[in-house]
Amino acid sequence: MRITARFIKSLAYVVSLISCLGIATQVAAATDAEIAEGKKLAFNKKLGNCLACHQIEGGNMPGNVGPPLVAMKARFPDFEKLKAQITDPTKLNPNTIMPPFGPHNILSSGQIDKIAKFVHTL
Amino acid sequence: MNKIANVLTAACLVVTPFALQATPEQDLKEFRQLFYNKFPDVPKDDFVNGVYALDPGSREQWEAFEEFPAYEIYIDKGEELFNKKFANGKGFADCFPNYKKGVKQNYPYFDSDTGKIVTMEEAINKCLTDNGEKPFKYKKGNITYVGAYLAKLSRGNKINIKVPDDPRALAHYNAGKKFFYAKRGQLNVACADCHIAYPGSKLRTNILGPALGQTTGFPVYRNKWAGKSKKGDGMGTLQRRYTGCNKQVRAKPFKAQSDTYKALEYFHTYMSNGLEINGPSTRM
Numbered sequence: 218m219r220i221t222a223r224f225i226k227s228l229a230y231v232v233s234l235i236s237c238l239g240i241a242t243q244v245a246a247a248t249d250a251e252i253a254e255g256k257k258l259a260f261n262k263k264l265g266n267c268l269a270c271h272q273i274e275g276g277n278m279p280g281n282v283g284p285p286l287v288a289m290k291a292r293f294p295d296f297e298k299l300k301a302q303i304t305d306p307t308k309l310n311p312n313t314i315m316p317p318f319g320p321h322n323i324l325s326s327g328q329i330d331k332i333a334k335f336v337h338t339l
Numbered sequence: 340m341n342k343i344a345n346v347l348t349a350a351c352l353v354v355t356p357f358a359l360q361a362t363p364e365q366d367l368k369e370f371r372q373l374f375y376n377k378f379p380d381v382p383k384d385d386f387v388n389g390v391y392a393l394d395p396g397s398r399e400q401w402e403a404f405e406e407f408p409a410y411e412i413y414i415d416k417g418e419e420l421f422n423k424k425f426a427n428g429k430g431f432a433d434c435f436p437n438y439k440k441g442v443k444q445n446y447p448y449f450d451s452d453t454g455k456i457v458t459m460e461e462a463i464n465k466c467l468t469d470n471g472e473k474p475f476k477y478k479k480g481n482i483t484y485v486g487a488y489l490a491k492l493s494r495g496n497k498i499n500i501k502v503p504d505d506p507r508a509l510a511h512y513n514a515g516k517k518f519f520y521a522k523r524g525q526l527n528v529a530c531a532d533c534h535i536a537y538p539g540s541k542l543r544t545n546i547l548g549p550a551l552g553q554t555t556g557f558p559v560y561r562n563k564w565a566g567k568s569k570k571g572d573g574m575g576t577l578q579r580r581y582t583g584c585n586k587q588v589r590a591k592p593f594k595a596q597s598d599t600y601k602a603l604e605y606f607h608t609y610m611s612n613g614l615e616i617n618g619p620s621t622r623m
């Protein structure tokens with residue numbers, strides 16, 4: 218009995234440690250792989266196509282309908298706000314020309330998450 | 340059902356006066372002023388040149404292009420088609436008695452007999468079918484050649500679209516207006532977003548042109564259309580352009596000469612009233 222209890226306790230500890238790490242990678246640190254993928258999604262003409270309207274470092278022939286995406290951490294200290302802007306910009310500005318990527322199923326929430334992680338590095 | 344219909348009618352009666360508050364004349368005044376304010380350096384007559392009125396770089400390229408315009412042979416083809424007698428001995432000149440003075444500036448117009456809008460393309464095809472001939476296809480080909488010839492003869496005439504004081508005419512006008520300002524397609528972008536809110540800005544490498552004067556140069560020859568297929572010769576009607584602009588925002592385009600596009604063309608062309616016909620023209 219004692220052994221089992223101790224085993225469960227340590228198991229719970231390990232599990233919480235793992236899930237803690239899991240959460241940490243989800244919220245705070247974006248992995249290099251996610252950022253690289255976010256960049257690909259943002260630049261892809263059929264997916265994010267952000268370059269149609271925004272100048273972005275590393276992107277060729279950008280448009281200028283929207284503001285250049287620079288100093289994003291300073292403009293969006295709160296990552297969730299950045300994600301919200303990309304998911305549905307019409308919430309902030311009903312007349313915006315920027316597409317509602319989330320509600321109109323242009324991008325999945327997973328894709329938006331990666332794009333936001335990339336944009337946050339700019 | 341009746342009750343619902345009554346409520347709906349009542350709701351419409353309440354809403355309509357507000358929605359229609361602005362008369363077409365007032366709309367037109369505001370519409371123009373917006374562009375005059377936004378582009379104070381552009382001469383007012385120059386809006387007929389679209390993007391090239393705003394961007395000196397592409398204008399230079401375009402002017403070189405217009406020196407030996409690719410549409411010239413299609414004007415000639417159009418003239419030939421126009422003068423070819425129908426099997427019954429009549430011809431297009433019988434349907435367009437004023438063609439030499441130019442007629443393009445009056446299209447599209449509201450026909451008070453039918454309550455419908457008539458575009459120039461429809462008038463061309465009606466002339467054919469009334470005389471027992473097969474109609475042309477809309478959007479490209481013969482219809483653009485005859486259209487180019489009629490536009491050429493109308494060059495310099497000022498667009499003169501009338502919205503008579505008839506609820507049916509106003510209904511077409513308002514439907515077209517609503518279409519122009521409505522968000523559309525998966526990307527959720529209105530004509531007005533691109534051509535009123537952001538003319539002069541770049542969407543990727545495309546500079547957006549102003550909505551004012553947007554209809555004066557049609558039919559047009561476009562490099563892009565010429566490159567599209569071996570059969571494509573680059574010529575297209577205004578409504579062919581609508582199709583393309585709808586597709587850009589992943590909206591399902593409407594049929595050429597559908598009531599929807601005709602209403603749009605009616606509103607859209609009315610907004611260029613007073614500007615000179617300069618079709619056919621070349622566009623990238």
